[in-house]
Amino acid sequence: MTTLTVPSKTPAATATAPASPGRQALDSALFRLDQAADRLELDDNLRAMLATPRRSLTVSVPVRREDGRMDVVQGFRVQHNTTRGPAKGGIRFHPRTDVHEVTALAMGMTWKCALAGIPYGGAKGGVSVDPASLSARELERVTRRYVNEVLPIIGPERDVPTPDVGTDERTMAWIMDTYSVNAGYPVPGVTIGGPVTPGGAPDRAGATSRGVRVAALRALGGSPEGRTVAIQGFGKVGAPAARYLADAGCLVVAVSDRTGAVIDRSGLDVDDLRAWSEETGGVRGYRRADALSQEELLELDVDVLVPAAMEGAITEENATRVRAGLVVEGASSPTTPGADRVLADAGVTVVPDILANAGGVIVSYLEWLQDMQARSWSAREVDARLRGIVEDAFDTTAQVAAECGITLRQAAHVIGVGRVAEAHRARGLHS
Ligand SMILES: NC(=O)C1=CN([C@@H]2O[C@H](COP(=O)(O)OP(=O)(O)OC[C@H]3O[C@@H](n4cnc5c(N)ncnc54)[C@H](OP(=O)(O)O)[C@@H]3O)[C@@H](O)[C@H]2O)C=CC1
Numbered sequence: 179m180t181t182l183t184v185p186s187k188t189p190a191a192t193a194t195a196p197a198s199p200g201r202q203a204l205d206s207a208l209f210r211l212d213q214a215a216d217r218l219e220l221d222d223n224l225r226a227m228l229a230t231p232r233r234s235l236t237v238s239v240p241v242r243r244e245d246g247r248m249d250v251v252q253g254f255r256v257q258h259n260t261t262r263g264p265a266k267g268g269i270r271f272h273p274r275t276d277v278h279e280v281t282a283l284a285m286g287m288t289w290k291c292a293l294a295g296i297p298y299g300g301a302k303g304g305v306s307v308d309p310a311s312l313s314a315r316e317l318e319r320v321t322r323r324y325v326n327e328v329l330p331i332i333g334p335e336r337d338v339p340t341p342d343v344g345t346d347e348r349t350m351a352w353i354m355d356t357y358s359v360n361a362g363y364p365v366p367g368v369t370i371g372g373p374v375t376p377g378g379a380p381d382r383a384g385a386t387s388r389g390v391r392v393a394a395l396r397a398l399g400g401s402p403e404g405r406t407v408a409i410q411g412f413g414k415v416g417a418p419a420a421r422y423l424a425d426a427g428c429l430v431v432a433v434s435d436r437t438g439a440v441i442d443r444s445g446l447d448v449d450d451l452r453a454w455s456e457e458t459g460g461v462r463g464y465r466r467a468d469a470l471s472q473e474e475l476l477e478l479d480v481d482v483l484v485p486a487a488m489e490g491a492i493t494e495e496n497a498t499r500v501r502a503g504l505v506v507e508g509a510s511s512p513t514t515p516g517a518d519r520v521l522a523d524a525g526v527t528v529v530p531d532i533l534a535n536a537g538g539v540i541v542s543y544l545e546w547l548q549d550m551q552a553r554s555w556s557a558r559e560v561d562a563r564l565r566g567i568v569e570d571a572f573d574t575t576a577q578v579a580a581e582c583g584i585t586l587r588q589a590a591h592v593i594g595v596g597r598v599a600e601a602h603r604a605r606g607l608h609s
């Protein structure tokens with residue numbers, strides 16, 4: 179169990195030794211909670227409960243390599259809060275994943291679900307491994323072993339994983355299979371976001387990106403026609419977001435991934451770029467566009483910047499060079515609190531992660547609802563409901579921001595944290 183202290187008013191990352199990226203992400207999350215708690219005038223007991231994960235499991239995952247060697251990596255599942263409903267959140271495979279990062283992400287899920295008004299708590303999982311360095315069989319062994327270790331705390335009624343960075347439909351299928359073998363009967367509801375068969379939800383892939391599009395268009399106001407967009411990250415969130423924004427009439431002019439960045443001021447052919455990336459392993463070298471550096475992409479003079487890669491991409495240092503008027507956070511926590519201040523002072527609007535990337539968990543919820551009610555909505559109906567929930571959350575957030583004279587991120591946290599605090603009070607866990 180990781181015990182966190184009540185958040186301090188200044189991020190602990192300012193202490194002597196540089197904190198790990200995961201620790202910095204957690205400090206940012208605690209800072210934002212602290213700000214919201216101040217506005218809501220929460221007492222110290224409630225603050226301590228909200229700053230502390232309800233359950234935090236760290237496991238050792240032995241990986242038998244193809245050459246017979248055995249590596250041992252760490253895996254995590256953190257359930258930050260389950261007061262409003264079962265825990266919900268993705269699983270990421272990334273070499274720098276640690277318990278702090280997973281805790282920060284789980285906390286973000288709690289506020290995200292509350293802001294969207296869906297009856298889930300927040301969780302996240304991770305394994306500190308680089309999936310690109312493993313064979314398919316090694317990856318399957320890591321996944322199955324990780325599931326065996328976290329099995330006591332996941333399940334359809336308690337905590338349901340989905341894909342995140344470095345995991346995908348195939349990972350979800352292995353999780354579902356391992357869980358079902360242990361249960362002795364098929365349990366398709368233990369994951370959402372697996373392949374359509376067995377037990378996968380056809381609308382989940384791309385749902386986060388559809389939510390990004392809804393949030394971006396709401397924030398832009400007016401016609402999206404010809405508005406320029408740069409996207410950092412061309413994975414499960416970034417690539418479909420490029421497609422959906424282009425479909426809406428925007429010009430996606432630049433895209434980056436870990437291999438590099440490319441730009442075409444007249445608008446990239448998103449499908450062609452995706453085909454190139456799938457064929458060659460990345461966007462670098464794409465012949466129908468010019469190359470630029472990953473850092474330059476963040477500083478382009480565009481209407482919309484969509485960070486859709488990792489935490490901490492926009493810092494206090496590079497935020498001064500951001501020229502986009504609107505930042506729509508597809509990624510989790512891509513902007514540091516220091517960068518928030520710089521962007522706010524420069525008049526840049528930031529649609530925060532817990533609002534902009536909520537589309538995935540919203541569609542997870544819609545799939546869960548359909549299963550529970552043994553009914554089936556068309557993709558169009560699911561999409562309309564997704565749009566309605568994101569637009570409502572956006573409008574409520576914008577209204578609170580305007581009334582209180584605060585940023586969209588601060589408003590989103592006031593709403594999300596406030597709803598969870600209210601649920602604690604209603605359940606009598608705290609007076
Ligand atoms: N998947 C989902 O449904 C949801 C995801 N999110 C968040 O969205 C973000 C992305 O997740 P997802 O798309 O699933 O992850 P993926 O692993 O599918 O994609 C991540 C992308 O980011 C790129 N990337 C990594 N580092 C950099 C960098 N320094 N510069 C540019 N690009 C980089 C990767 O490049 P490469 O391909 O070369 O490795 C890849 O294209 C994460 O923060 C995640 O938590 C939030 C809500 C839901």
Ligand SMILES: O=C(O)CCC(=O)C(=O)O
Pocket residue numbers: 266267268269287290338339340341342370510535536538539540542
């Ligand atoms: O669909 C889900 O359960 C959660 C998706 C997720 O991990 C996220 O929103 O960050």
